Amino acid sequence: MHRATHGAGNLPAGITTRRHARRGPHWRAVLLGGAALWPALLLPGGAFAQSTLGSGASGASGAGVGLGTGALGGGATQDLGVANPGSGSGTPAGGELSTPAIPGTAPPTAAAAPAPAPANDRESPVTFTADEVEYDQDKNLVTARGKVEAWQNERILRADTFTYNRETGVAVAEGNVQLLEPDGQVTFANRAELTGDMRNGVVEGLRARLAQNGKLAATGATRTNGNIVDMARVVYSSCDLCADDPTAPPLWQVRARIATHDKEEQRLRYRDATLEMGGWPVLYTPYLSHPDPSVPRQSGFLTPILGNSTFLGPFVQIPYYWAIDGSQDMTLRPTFATQEYPGLGLDYRRRFNSGTLNLSASAGNLSGGNIAENDKGLGAHIYSSGQFALDEHWRTGFNLNRASSQAYLRAWRYSAPRVLTSDVYLEGFWGSEGYARVDARAYQSLNDVDDKAVIPLVLPNAYAEYAYPRDSLGGYLTLDAGAFVVFRDEGTDTRRLTSRATYNLPKLDRFGGIWTLRSQMDLYGISADHLDQAPNFADRNSITTGNGNLRVALDWRMPFVRSAGEYGSQLLEPHVQLVTGPSTGRQTNIPNEDSIAFEFTDANLFALNRFTGRDRQEGGTRIDAAMRGAWFFPNGGQAEALVGRSFRASEEDVFYKGSGVEDRASDWVGRLRLSPVPWLDVLARARLDKDTLSNRLTETIARVGLGPISVSATYLFTTPNPALILTPRQDRNEVGGGVSARLGTYWRAGAFGRYDIQRDRPVAAGVNLTYEDECLVFNASYQRDWAEQSDINNYYPSGETLLFRIGFKTIGDFGFRAI
Numbered sequence: 130m131h132r133a134t135h136g137a138g139n140l141p142a143g144i145t146t147r148r149h150a151r152r153g154p155h156w157r158a159v160l161l162g163g164a165a166l167w168p169a170l171l172l173p174g175g176a177f178a179q180s181t182l183g184s185g186a187s188g189a190s191g192a193g194v195g196l197g198t199g200a201l202g203g204g205a206t207q208d209l210g211v212a213n214p215g216s217g218s219g220t221p222a223g224g225e226l227s228t229p230a231i232p233g234t235a236p237p238t239a240a241a242a243p244a245p246a247p248a249n250d251r252e253s254p255v256t257f258t259a260d261e262v263e264y265d266q267d268k269n270l271v272t273a274r275g276k277v278e279a280w281q282n283e284r285i286l287r288a289d290t291f292t293y294n295r296e297t298g299v300a301v302a303e304g305n306v307q308l309l310e311p312d313g314q315v316t317f318a319n320r321a322e323l324t325g326d327m328r329n330g331v332v333e334g335l336r337a338r339l340a341q342n343g344k345l346a347a348t349g350a351t352r353t354n355g356n357i358v359d360m361a362r363v364v365y366s367s368c369d370l371c372a373d374d375p376t377a378p379p380l381w382q383v384r385a386r387i388a389t390h391d392k393e394e395q396r397l398r399y400r401d402a403t404l405e406m407g408g409w410p411v412l413y414t415p416y417l418s419h420p421d422p423s424v425p426r427q428s429g430f431l432t433p434i435l436g437n438s439t440f441l442g443p444f445v446q447i448p449y450y451w452a453i454d455g456s457q458d459m460t461l462r463p464t465f466a467t468q469e470y471p472g473l474g475l476d477y478r479r480r481f482n483s484g485t486l487n488l489s490a491s492a493g494n495l496s497g498g499n500i501a502e503n504d505k506g507l508g509a510h511i512y513s514s515g516q517f518a519l520d521e522h523w524r525t526g527f528n529l530n531r532a533s534s535q536a537y538l539r540a541w542r543y544s545a546p547r548v549l550t551s552d553v554y555l556e557g558f559w560g561s562e563g564y565a566r567v568d569a570r571a572y573q574s575l576n577d578v579d580d581k582a583v584i585p586l587v588l589p590n591a592y593a594e595y596a597y598p599r600d601s602l603g604g605y606l607t608l609d610a611g612a613f614v615v616f617r618d619e620g621t622d623t624r625r626l627t628s629r630a631t632y633n634l635p636k637l638d639r640f641g642g643i644w645t646l647r648s649q650m651d652l653y654g655i656s657a658d659h660l661d662q663a664p665n666f667a668d669r670n671s672i673t674t675g676n677g678n679l680r681v682a683l684d685w686r687m688p689f690v691r692s693a694g695e696y697g698s699q700l701l702e703p704h705v706q707l708v709t710g711p712s713t714g715r716q717t718n719i720p721n722e723d724s725i726a727f728e729f730t731d732a733n734l735f736a737l738n739r740f741t742g743r744d745r746q747e748g749g750t751r752i753d754a755a756m757r758g759a760w761f762f763p764n765g766g767q768a769e770a771l772v773g774r775s776f777r778a779s780e781e782d783v784f785y786k787g788s789g790v791e792d793r794a795s796d797w798v799g800r801l802r803l804s805p806v807p808w809l810d811v812l813a814r815a816r817l818d819k820d821t822l823s824n825r826l827t828e829t830i831a832r833v834g835l836g837p838i839s840v841s842a843t844y845l846f847t848t849p850n851p852a853l854i855l856t857p858r859q860d861r862n863e864v865g866g867g868v869s870a871r872l873g874t875y876w877r878a879g880a881f882g883r884y885d886i887q888r889d890r891p892v893a894a895g896v897n898l899t900y901e902d903e904c905l906v907f908n909a910s911y912q913r914d915w916a917e918q919s920d921i922n923n924y925y926p927s928g929e930t931l932l933f934r935i936g937f938k939t940i941g942d943f944g945f946r947a948i
Contacts, residue, residue: 256280259291269295277302283311299324314338329353335360340423341939342367342903347388356392363388363399367422367939368904378408380905381937383417395424404937422939428452431460432941440500440540442468456480462491464541470494472541484517484526495537501577508537512544527553535575549573565593582619583663585722589614604634604646611743615722620663623720627653627743645684649737651746652677657720664725667718674719678746680737682708693760700759704773705752706735713748715782721745726850729789730814730826731755731800734773739790750778766805773798774819785851787825794819808834837871862887875902891915895930906936 260275273291280286289304299322306318319334332350339345344367347360365388368379385399396418404412420427431448438444444466451459457479464472472493479486490511495504510533516526530549532538538545554568570587594609610628615621634646654675660667684706693699723742733739734755738747755773762768775795782791789796796819803811809832816826829844843865867881877899883892895912912930 257291271295285309314340323352339421342369343422343939344368358390358392360388360390362386365397365399366904367937368902378405380902381406383940385417390421395421395427396429397421419940426450426452426458438466438540438542440468440495441466464493469496474541474543481517483519484515484524486513486515488513491541491543493537493541495534495540500536500540504534504536508533508541510538510543522559523555523557525553525555527551531573532575535577538575545575547574547576547579549575562597563593563595565591567591580619580663583617585620586616587613588616602634603636604632607631613722617659617663619659621660621665621720622658623722624656625653625720625722625744626655627651629743641687643686643688645682647682647684647737649680650677651679651738651743653743655719655744660718660720665720667720669718672718672720678710678713678738678748680708680710680747682706682737684735695763697760697762700757700761702757702759704735704755704757706754707750707752708737709750711748712779712781713746713783716745719744727784727788728826728847728850729784729796729798729816731771731773731798732814734775734798745783747783749781749783752776762805764806766807767802768805769800769802771800787848787851789816789825792819796825797822838868839870840866840868842866860887863892865892875900877901904938906934906938908932908934908936 257273257277257279259273259277261273263272263274264270265272271293274289277288277291278285279291285308286302287305287307287309288302290302292301292303293299301323302318302321304319306321308316310316315338317334317336318332321330321332323330330352333348335345335347335350337343337345343365345360345363345365347364348362350358350360352358363385364382365385366379366382368381370379371377382405383399384403384405386401388400389398390396391398397420399417400415402414402417403410404414418429420429428451429449431450434446434448436444436446441464444464446462446464449461449463451461453459457477459478460476462474462476464474466472470493472491474491475489477486477488488511490509490513492507492509495506495508511529511531513529514527516524518524529551531551532543532545532549535545535547550570550572552568552570554566556564556566556568558564568587568590570590572584572586574581574584590611590613592609592611594607597606597608599605608628608630610626612626613624615623629649629651631649632647636644636646638644652675656671656673657665658671660672661670684704686702686704688700688702690698690700721744724740724745727740727745729739735753740747753773753775755771757769757771759767759769774797775790777790777793777795780793784791789798797817799815799817801811801813801815803809811829811831813827813829815824815828817823818825824846825848827844827846829842831842833840844863846860846862848860863883863885865881865883867879869877869879871877878897880894880896882894884890885892893912893914895910897908897910899909900907910930910932914929
């Protein structure tokens with residue numbers, strides 16, 4: 130063997146004939162390009178495994194360094210990096226020996242470790258340290274021993290011994306072989322050996338920590354053709370070992386006779402595989418396949434869903450996920466049932482440089498169960514949306530939602546709302562000040578009690594708004610304009626133009642009172658045909674008119690605040706507003722498209738026009754008054770209460786009976802909020818009859834969180850709105866609640882329920898139990914609905930859903946559903 134020094138005999142520069150010469154620790158050199166890392170590249174590991182288990186070309190993830198495949202022994206000097214110790218002789222500064230020059234390589238070029246290179250730089254040299262390095266010129270053998278550590282960029286290889294034979298092209302790493310990835314993944318082996326072109330090799334005693342906490346062990350592994358790694362006696366799991374007894378089996382593991390890692394397809398395939406839980410075999414399969422844990426998405430079958438349904442009978446759904454390319458994918462969901470012909474669902478997603486596209490659709494037959502005759506036969510649905518940016522100000526998009534029937538959606542377990550909305554739109558944004566939108570809208574009712582002929586088509590609908598910055602007086606001006614055209618097969622056709630200007634000027638007096646001058650002016654022109662039909666039922670057939678409405682208000686608030694010492698501060702704030710403008714009356718001969726749903730609460734007590742839209746205008750003179758009190762605690766909590774009402778100067782018929790503002794004096798409205806501590810939050814709103822104080826509206830939401838337990842409760846009571854002619858004319862009185870709890874580190878449980886007090890029957894109830902740790906998710910849930918169609922009893926009787934789901938992280942889920 131010969132120690133590397135400078136200039137001796139006829140040997141290549143840097144080689145002497147002194148035998149067995151060694152010098153102290155911490156050799157540092159650039160050794161043989163990628164040779165020092167190649168043994169570890171045989172080991173399957175995470176994101177790096179995607180790009181280096183094969184020939185070294187970059188994988189889809191872009192991680193890893195592609196080191197090349199034929200550098201060593203093949204004469205490719207571009208992969209051979211040799212540091213230059215300088216032109217002189219002796220020992221470099223720091224006491225380390227100079228780097229050996231290897232015969233047949235490029236001349237030395239640098240004295241220090243190479244500068245950092247990008248993580249995917251396949252030309253980067255490999256730097257290493259070792260206690261000692263030997264070169265045997267007779268055998269053409271390079272050996273590094275003792276704490277060998279080689280690195281390229283942020284990837285590190287460690288071993289007790291590394292040997293490279295330049296004649297046979299065999300590289301060997303032995304003893305505690307470790308590969309540390311930039312993302313924290315680690316691969317271990319007892320011994321690794323690769324042949325000349327580094328495309329074939331053998332590893333003994335393989336252990337690897339992969340992405341997503343995946344762990345793999347095998348007695349040995351071989352690599353073939355640079356991209357196939359075959360492993361023997363394989364065990365795989367993503368579970369952590371027990372800290373008290375590391376020899377105990379993990380919660381679950383897959384044990385297989387052989388396994389294959391395919392670099393090109395980025396999959397792990399097992400033969401003769403057994404799923405063990407707690408060391409006990411629970412499932413055997415001759416073949417099992419799943420993506421490499423580092424792969425974010427890959428084509429393949431998803432875990433089947435087994436279930437039982439009133440409409441479908443026992444069924445199985447076998448989803449297939451298709452990763453079309455880096456920007457789009459599709460999931461096909463064929464369902465095979467005993468009581469129906471097979472059905473097919475699909476989900477499609479695509480992302481463009483300037484937008485996104487999403488689609489969910491299905492087709493299937495409907496004949497079993499308690500289905501109405503007109504809903505039987507072939508059914509389908511499509512839910513889709515898309516949005517695309519045109520430039521820095523404008524974007525366009527659409528929503529297309531259609532279904533053959535609500536019964537079809539319920540039978541095949543899709544979302545089944547009462548109304549589906551479709552639209553196409555163009556909208557623009559100019560900072561926070563300007564906004565414009567134009568769209569066309571179509572509606573589909575899925576409820577059999579609805580008259581489909583009066584469902585509107587809106588084409589077009591346009592709106593634009595601009596909010597000016599604060600002016601020299603300190604006021605704020607906002608202008609908007611809108612137009613729409615409404616068509617119906619049967620019923621009122623409406624055409625409308627509107628505009629609105631609002632101005633707010635706040636001022637503060639010397640006593641601390643807050644005065645606000647508010648004004649709002651509406652202009653509108655309306656033309657309508659068939660006004661005597663639904664949904665208006667006016668006393669005339671058509672109308673063409675224009676009008677306006679001006680509302681001016683003077684608003685005053687006086688916040689009185691006092692200190693409560695260590696208990697925080699208290700607030701008492703009277704609030705009065707005087708609003709005036711011309712009288713408008715009931716406006717029964719004006720078509721009403723956007724102001725039907727009206728509800729008088731504290732939220733719109735001080736609104737200038739308390740209707741929700743523009744088709745109905747509130748007029749006349751009124752005074753709004755309220756008293757607000759609050760207590761602000763030092764910990765950030767508060768208790769707040771508000772009570773108020775409104776007084777009109779005239780008794781003109783503007784609002785419907787029972788609205789709470791139909792008389793000169795309105796009902797009482799109030800709000801109560803309690804959140805004195807972070808674990809308690811209560812919000813309640815109410816409207817009480819002005820004379821009897823009987824309840825007309827109550828809405829309460831409460832939440833209590835006590836450490837791992839959270840309890841919520843809701844209560845809703847409201848009287849019917851006579852303007853909504855298609856809804857039941859009865860009170861709504863309903864209570865609900867829920868509880869969720871974390872039971873220890875891994876368990877969660879919850880329950881919820883809703884009860885209809887008015888009908889004296891439950892609405893819905895359910896319970897769920899979940900276990901989740903680093904490798905397993907188990908969920909069991911049960912839900913029952915006592916829902917019925919209002920027109921046909923037992924058309925869709927009470928439904929039940931029972932779901933079991935077991936998720937083996939990094940492998941897949943298994944679910945059972947009964948509905």
